[in-house]
Amino acid sequence: QVQLVESGGGLVQPGGSLRLSCAASGFRFRNYLMTWYRQASGKEREWVATITTLGDTRYADSVKGRFAISRDNAKNTLYLQMNSLKPEDTAVYYCHRPAGVNDWGQGTQVTVSS
Numbered sequence: 001q002v003q004l005v006e007s008g009g010g011l012v013q014p015g016g017s018l019r020l021s022c023a024a025s026g027f028r029f030r031n032y033l034m035t036w037y038r039q040a041s042g043k044e045r046e047w048v049a050t051i052t053t054l055g056d057t058r059y060a061d062s063v064k065g066r067f068a069i070s071r072d073n074a075k076n077t078l079y080l081q082m083n084s085l086k087p088e089d090t091a092v093y094y095c096h097r098p099a100g101v102n103d104w105g106q107g108t109q110v111t112v113s114s
Helices: none
Strands: 003-007 008-010 018-027 034-039 046-051 057-059 067-072 075-082 091-096 108-112
Touching: 003 057, 003 075, 003 091, 018 091, 018 108, 034 067, 034 075, 046 067, 046 075
Parallel strands: 008 108
Antiparallel strands: 003 018, 018 075, 034 046, 034 091, 046 057, 067 075, 091 108
């Protein structure tokens, strides 16, 4: 059974940084494209970043230049490094395997506030 467990969220000041992790199990992690999504209160879930099996990355315009998605296939772990955080980055962040029917983690809350 596929399991995705996010961690690393928290409360940070504007301009601060956080590194999110997603521990994956139940599938051959290195063979799958992985993504990060986020959902702010009252808003639709939005795509944030993608990383392919080869390590190619894509980002939403809103986070480009500030966030970096990466993966450690030996550890079956996906990461999202978030720098220069803004209040508008406040959301629950989710790890997602698009190849799965409903392969989402439980989410981790990121709050950017002074």
